[in-house]
Amino acid sequence: MSAQPESRKATDGYHRLTTHEVSGVLERIVQLDIPLRRKRPDGSYGYIPPKDFDYYLKNKEMTFYIDEDSYEKLMRNDPELSTSPVPHGEPQAETKPSFETDRIFQQELDRAEEMDITERIQSIMNHSFRINGMIEEGRRFDPGTIGTVSDIFTSTLCINKSTMMENLTQPIPQENMSRIITGSNALIDSLLKLMAKGRASFADLARLEHVQTGSITLNHMNRLLIRFIAFLFFYNSYFQRFSNDVKRFRAHFRDLFYQYYDRILKGSQQVNLEIVFKGGIAPVQERWRFIEYVMGGFMHDIGKLPDISYHDGTEGFDMKKARRHVFDSYNMLLETRELSLGVVSTGLLHHDYYGAPYGYRQLETFRKKFIDRREKSRDTSPLLHMISYNINDVGYGNTVAYFPNKIMEILDIYDALTDPDKKYRTRTYTPEEALMLMRKEYLDVPYPGIDPIIFYIFVDFLRASGVIADPAVAEELKTFGGAAPL
Ligand SMILES: [Fe+2]
Ligand SMILES: [Fe+2]
Known part of the structure; x- marks a missing residue:
């Protein structure tokens, strides 16, 4: 590594490296987890996942891009690569900190912050245009499409986040805020169309x-x-394809699910399927409702910051800081004054776990929002339901949880357990192991936190997607309290 290019850093802030240079330091790039990028035809920079390094290095003579921070880090480890002196005064830390700033997240946020509000609105409109183009082309929901979709929603999320953060200190004119939110809603609407039209099976999704x-x-x-959208599609289809199961939920409620709800309610009332789902278990048919649920799912963690480690474990992280994200999400969403209380509630309540002691216990914070209205339209029903499709029931206090939030909890824990990138864990759980663990820790405990019926449907969803390959395992996962699955 003695060849030194004349200029490494250009006006865009990225350092350029040739294929040859990258090959020379590849081991350290992997070791230090340095994000490597390439330039796309449209001029934007695309992240290259480590599994694709081989492909790019073997097949192409090209230019790679590394951001400033990562470049400095790499330099510290290989001064020879540098055209400028190694920075001094920086501790040459021997021990790796337990968590480092999520650099890509920070960069995406910086990029959004640099835009003025008109550019942000325009950018979201461009994204819609792109997704609608894909729908017209009849694009399949294949890996390429998934990649493009995640670029688009990454940008949209960061635009929303930086706008909402600014709005907390200096209010954004309401019409602009409205355009950002309306644009994001339209984008989700388009994504639903793209996924509904371009999907071959749940396995693709x-x-x-x-x-x-x-x-x-x-x-x-x-x-x-x-996954939230795919699960909702499945949930809706469940009422047709698995309609017998839905009927049997009622018939076998006592053997399978009763014990969990009885434990949550501490035997305070008789429970049946109609008590669990206020108004009865039903598909989500209205499109606006579907979009609203998905919007909450999309925004649920918007309060997360790039420099804090979040996970559901216990060791080596600041629980208090990590828990803050639900307040931050809630505040940011609420202060837009454009989002429904359902969406706002997802930010605050997606770690509620039916009020379990290990939950974040934010239900009262949310209900305070309803105190005035509760006087007028109080539901005098003496029954306490578990789940409602309508957020007002949760606000008024006659239902414990909001349907999409109970889905979120399950998807969230499952994702944390199966995420291969989470470094705090020594290994990643297989889907089957993750589900077993969820049952053990969130259902078969004195205070069940996740919903057993939604969990049951989720197992069927992963089975239908081919994520769980062995039908016997799926059956075992659905065997509750010794009762055979339906
Ligand atoms: Fe969260
Ligand atoms: Fe989350």
Whole structure:
């Protein structure tokens, strides 16, 4: 590595490296987890996932791009690569910090912050234009499409986040805020069309390893968005294809599910399927409602910051800081004054776990929003339901949880357990192991946190997607309290 290019850093802030140079330091790039980028034909920079390094290095003579921070880090490890002196005064840390700033997330946010509000609105409109173009082309929801979709939603999320953060200190004119939110809603509407039209099977929708943003948090948010939609499609289809099962939910409620709800309600009332689902278990038919649920799913973690480690474990992270993200999400969403309380609630309540002691216990914070209205339209029904499709029931206090939030909890835990990029864990769980663990820790405990019926449907969803290949395992997962599955 003695050849030194004349200029490494250009006006865009990226350092350029040739294929030969990258090959020379590849081992350290992998070791230090340095994000490597390439320039796309449209001039934007695309992240190259490590699994694709081989492909790019073997087949092409090209220019790679490395951001400033990563470049400095690489330099510290290989001064020879540098055209400028190694920075001094920087501690040459021997021990790796337990968590480093999520650089890609930070960069995406910086990029959004640099735009003025008109550019942001325009950018979201361009994204819509692109997705609508894909729909017209009749694009399949294949790995390439998933990649493009996650680029688009990464940008949209960061635009929303930076706008909402600014709005907290200096209010954004309402019409602009409205355009950002309306644009984001339209984008989700388009995504639903793209996924409904371009999907061959649930198996296609499950191929989420193709979400590769280079950021743990952004990968999580993109995967949850796609999985949430796929699950809702499945949930709706469940009422046709599995209609017998839905009927049997009622018939076998006592053997299978009763024990969990009885434990949650501490035996305070008789429970049946109609008590669990206020108004009865039903598909989500209205399109506006579907979009609203998905919007909440998309925005649920918008309060997360790039420099904090988040996970559901216990060791080596600041629980208090990590828990803050639900307040931050809630505040940011609420202060837009453009989002429904349902969407706002997802930010605050997606770690509620039916009020379990290990939950974040934010239900009262949310209900305070309803105190005035509760006087007027109080539901005098003495029954407490578990789940409602309508957020007002949760606000008024006659239902414990909001339907999409109970889905979110399950998707969230499952994603955390199966995410191969989470570095705090020594290994990643297989889908089967993750589900077993979820049952053990969130259902078969004195205070069940996730919903057993939605969990049951989720197992069927992963089975239908081919994520769980062995039908016997799926059956075992659905065997509750010794009762055979339906
Ligand atoms: Fe969260
Ligand atoms: Fe999350």
